[in-house]
Amino acid sequence: MENMDEINSIYEKVSKVISRDEYIERVNEKVEQMSGLCDEKTAAMLVAHDLGASDAGQNTVKIAEITPDSGIVNFIGKVISVFDSREFKRNDGTTGKVGNIVVGDETGTIRLTLWDDRAELINSGNIEIGQCLKISGYVKEGYTGLEVNIGDNNMISESDEMVDIKLSSTSISDIKDGMGDINLYGKVLDKWDIREFNRRDGSKGRVCNILIGDSSGKIRLTLWDEKADFAEKIKAGDTVEIINGYARENNFNQEVEIQIGSYGLIKKSDRNVEFRESFTPIADIVAGDLFSIKGHVSGIDEIKEFSRQDGTQDMVANIYVSDETGRIRLALWGEHANTVNDIDIDSRIEVIDAYSKYGLKDEIELNVGNRSKIIVM
């Protein structure tokens, strides 16, 4: 080829998205298509243009400005996380490939969905965390928020221009059902065992819950499938960083929780997060919610074993706790019943996240179950 230096410098703009051989092949095809009306250099520029190269850098937006109606957007983003790509079958029988990465700039983060050859970039290790990318793609509303789709006609390539990431940070108390793109630091307050379950399609899933708090409140995290394993790496008191979580009401008690699925990221952090438990005066407790109280033990019953209608056995012990505002009965279920062996009348006690409801004689009582915690001082 003539003008090799020029063609090489044009190729540099798209070298991250196409191999050199394939590029030269496309340039030659373009020359043929144009029946000699354009030279190789022009063809090289046209091919680069088709790949989106000339669009990047023009009309560049910041991530926070991207809306569902943005159409094609050009922006620069720094890679925050890379997820494995996977193959799927199209209706026409061909095999497609799709993969996701999350990028951020100083205004926010967004998920990219890479298709086919672009998804292959993920597998071949061409995309690394911390790298800055020039991106041109089509905006769509996804399950967890906006996503930018990048197919063969769009572009993704290494950027000379760098951007800093300043993750927007959500306060736990501001989290509402349906929110996506949730980034925050939280202190681990409690965690539960990983559970296996069967999906409707017959496959097995795994799920784990972690309770986290920040200075504004606390919320339950739900980690799905391979993300559930993360729970083994952390303990109460650790700080976790969440990137790209999304909030959903769970469908058994309508509490909003943060879900971390295959598009989200959770990792340990060195950051210090303030959390203070908020205790409710016993007199202020109403039925139908979770409460934390602190006070002194003012009554202790014996442990009772019982059988449920379904044949399962369990145990329960009732105790009473008083503070300066009132006195309330607590039912300690399961393992919590053994707490009666560790307390005496007047023991100082804190009970975290007990469920209030009307019990014996229509009086409000607190149920201390496997989501609750008892601290004997």
Add this chain to the structure above:
DNA sequence: CCCCCCCC
């Protein structure tokens, strides 16, 4: 997409 709120 998964899970309690049960006893007397």
